Amino acid sequence: MKNTFTALKISIFSLFVLTSLVACDKDFSIIESDVLGEGNANFLTNTEFIPVTAYNKKLSALQVNNLASNLLGVFKDPEYGTTTAGIVTQLTPSVYGVDFGVNPTIDKVTLHIPYFSTAIGLDDEGNTTYQLDSVYGNANKPIKLSIYRSNYFLRDFNPLGDASTSQNYYSNASSTTNSALNGSTTINFDDHILETIFSASTIIPSSAASETITDEDTEDEIITYSEPAFKVELESEFWQNTIVAKSGGSELSNENNFKNYFRGLYFKAEAVDDTNDGSMFLVNLESTNAYITIAYTNGEDDARVENTYTLKFTGNKLNTFINDFETTLTDGDNVNGDSTIHLKGMEGSMAVIDLFGTEDLDGNEIPDNLDTFLKTYRKTDESGNFVKDEDDNYVLKRLINEAHLEIYEDDTQVSNTLDDNGDEYHKYDRIYAYDIKNNTTLIDYLYDPTENNAAVSSKIISLGQRGVLTDDDGEEKVKYKIRITEHLNNIIQNDSTNYNIGLVISNNVNYTNNSEILNSTDEVTAVPSASVITPRGTILYGSHESVDDDKKLKLNILFTETKED
Incomplete structure (x- = not known):
């Protein structure tokens, strides 16, 4: 029997949302479907980790008027x-x-x-x-x-x-x-x-x-x-x-x-x-x-x-x-990535995530790493060309059930001392992801129904909360998950452009306005205003080859594919 997938008009993300509403916690679960799972005769699920390039971007000259609220006072960040x-x-x-x-x-x-x-x-x-x-x-x-x-x-x-x-x-x-x-x-x-x-x-x-x-x-x-x-x-x-x-x-x-x-x-x-x-x-x-x-x-x-x-x-x-x-912020290595990622609010620092390499925006060429990714998920003919069905949809070899950036806090540099309120200092940190080219939220954010007035528990499907986990060796790690399932599906199914993703720290992920950067000379022309009115910072492990694999910033994909005949 020959099995292929036709690009779906409606993503299985809706199924995931329903599952998440039943059971939603800080370290959200990966879905393994009974229909498209290992028990099915024709399909199986698997996981792959894809290396990405993550590097620092020092921020300066950020727009500071027309903000939704304003900071006043003196703040001494333990890391910065x-x-x-x-x-x-x-x-x-x-x-x-x-x-x-x-x-x-x-x-x-x-x-x-x-x-x-x-x-x-x-x-x-x-x-x-x-x-x-x-x-x-x-x-x-x-x-x-x-x-x-x-x-x-x-x-x-x-x-x-x-x-x-x-x-x-x-x-x-x-x-x-x-x-x-x-x-x-x-x-x-x-x-x-x-x-x-x-x-x-x-x-x-x-x-x-x-x-x-x-x-x-x-x-x-x-x-x-x-x-x-x-x-x-x-x-x-x-x-x-x-x-x-x-x-x-x-x-x-x-x-x-x-x-x-x-x-x-x-x-x-x-x-x-x-x-x-x-x-x-x-x-x-x-x-x-x-x-x-x-x-x-x-x-x-x-x-x-x-x-x-x-x-x-x-x-x-x-x-x-x-x-x-006390910490010097600099622009990072956009080729090899950085070993340490600095996220600092106000006029601080952000991260740029390059998933597959930057496309030629004139439409002349797709980099080999993105082309390889697409050929892994799309069906090709004998000449290596992508196959489409009668409705002009790509025929897929794999379906992405879940995809997220896996990000670990740098436990060698981040302080978890208690503040005056008795809470862990970084307890309510959130990471906000956005489309750098268009200065908009990612599509996964738009699909996320978990918005509420309490920013710490809002948009927790797309922008996971800071969570502490214990690995097989008993070591505690602090982890973030930034879901980009629909972002990748858009690239695979709709030829959406592979624009870079920006990461900033935020205490209010509901606030989606942007602050312009004065006279920007690179691709980052604005940042989410939520980071401008967030004084805190954090330090994360990056994607450089020097970082241990179990702590390296990477892309984690759970997929379903057809079994070999």
């Missing part, structure tokens, strides 16, 4: 060193052309910026308790925080482009100052400080609910609680002179005038001592609860009226990064 993150942001009034009335006087100015947190229960009084989700480093170590009025104008449009070209800002982490690049110049935000509006050297993020008091010190006083936030009172005099005193003036009359008059705030974080240690936290400036509120009264002495004026953190905003690394 210290990064300091600052924020520069515009403010937008809730209303323009405001008249503050007769004899306006400020009672209180409140700055309120939510952290990212999760509600975890109720206290003894029935109030919600929270856990902070995105605090990195030494959570009990304070940082110094200064907030300045900035005189640097954050443009919306690039004057060097056409009228619709947005202005992007890029990281400059090799500098020793809070600076950014705009494509033509370097901006040191310390050179654009007008006034200090807040300064403290004891800032520690708290998981306590944020309290808001209305009708304070009266019989009608009400206390309401919301998610944890960085909340401080600001000195009234600055806001009286800068905002309230401009009542009815052109400065507050419209958006353009206001942005030119009040150009924004600059949040500058610093370590409090020479240990370069501290905490870094993700803040949600996009939240409706992120604001500066000016509470004031106006009117005659015998008829004072309470009012509020609110400023939001909408408009352009960006992160600044300063790296003080």
